[in-house]
Amino acid sequence: MASRSGDNVDLLAAGLGRQPVSDPLAREISDDATLVRAAQAGDRAAFGRLYERYARLIHGVLLAKVPVGAADDLVQDVFLRALRRLSTLRESGSFGAWLAAIARNLANDYHRRSLPEEPLADDATEHRVSHEEARVQTRTAEDASSAAAILDAIRSLPDAYRETLILRLVEGLTGPEIAARTGLTHGSVRVNLHRGMEQLRAKLSPPQAAVSQKRRRCNGRGEE
């Protein structure tokens, strides 16, 4: 981890002090342990429930590392691999962290198999074209371009930030949900979210400033 100056003392401090998990999340984790044990005993429906509960988490973890189309396919691979190894999972309460580790591993394998490596930067655009008909028809071209550019910008951030931001902004999980499902502390997730957001803003701002400058010049006006 890169060394940083003391610019984030307060952010880090915000991570200290364990925060209680809200009741619904605590119940969810408890339910997970029950579902894992049922799945280990051969209950396919229980494993299906776990899929429904964790698919977005796994998709987000994968999306942080692989192209959009590949992430969709790899989600299933992750769960199949987990199914095969389920008997080795001893801490049923840490199913999410375990599953996420499998997903990261598969994402790394994906890159090893894909030579020459598929550039992530172009991926979102490809995905947009191939899935255009299935997507919301009213979306403007500008929005689509922005979505691809923003996803690419997130994926250029450090691992911990990109994964957490994608889970929050793409998959729609809240910070407490991310913490509960990944096994990270609230503090870690909170810091990753805020630091990641800060870096994302920095990445997205310069081009917009340049566009504004250009507009000002073209319009011959002193303000936007």
Place this chain on the structure above:
Amino acid sequence: MDAAKNKTANEPQANGNDYLWDGSGAPDPEIRKLEALLGEFRHDRPAPPFPEMVLSRGWTLFPLRMRLFPVLAATAAALLAVAAIVFPRQGTQPPPVAVAGWEVSRRAGTPQIGSTAIHANERPSRFGLGQVLETDAQSRASLQAEDVGRIEIEPNSRVRVLTMGQGLKRIALDRGKISAFIWSPPGQFVVDTPSATTVDLGCAYTLQVDDSGNGLVRTSLGWVGFKLNGHESFIPAGAACATRPKVGPGTPYFEDASAEFRAALARFDFDDSTAEQRSAELAIVLAHSRKGDALTLWHLLARVDQGQRGLVYDRLYRLVPAPASVTKEGILRLDQPMLDLWWNALGFEDISIWRHWERSWSGDTSGATSGTPATGR
């Protein structure tokens, strides 16, 4: 993006009204826009049909086995008869028996297992008990075990397999650098180095050892436990910890601590200094400590002299107040349950995970297949 509001938006809220964190409070228009745009990439596929479970215990299949037994026995007898005729004539060796171990892949150059080089385009090799894997300045390799994890072996490294069983998996890093990404249950993967033993507690981390045996672990996900001769260190994500031969693990620290803090801590941990010098270094550490350095101060409680412990307690208490059930007297006498309670209040991971797994890897290696004994442990 509106740069003008960055300053406030970047500061996490203690509770409530933090839209980025939990969607509470007034929606942040900027984040709402991001959510709306990026929502198109959200996962929305239904669960696929999963295959039938393969149960880990075979007893439920027993009745079927019983029914098939006569058929299987007859088949086995026939195969044995064929084998008895064919193998002596061909004079061939029986096929190699698969053994527990790591699968090794070449990443660059020509890594070696013993005297056997691993060349490009070769199928992955096995790396088992008692074997030595070495990389030179140009080579890199990768170890993977299905139920353990993956380890990248960097150049100029030497790794040995010590145990590889159903429970504990243990390797030695004699020199060089490894990056470990471990998915086995916490406490089952252990790395011995000349100056400490690392215990994975569910994480990703790098571990490097120089030719003198000095080590450094950096955790990027989860946390790592470090131990030598009863000297413990816990290293959560974002933190690092140095080790020295005959001394063991130093005090963990976050790498964004001030330079003065880190330098004084290194001298405190490893310099052969007088009591007065150590007191002076401790004073620098305490003076430069921030809330984030509570990790370091908690470890220092057990590492300073009795006379200095009160100073560390006072500083740590100001940064992160101890839970109500923790008393100063208890901490000064190093009451373990109280120390553990305070650790849990720091917000990293629950220390009971370590207490549970630490016992299982250090005290009981049954189930593991012992190879070369861990040196000096």
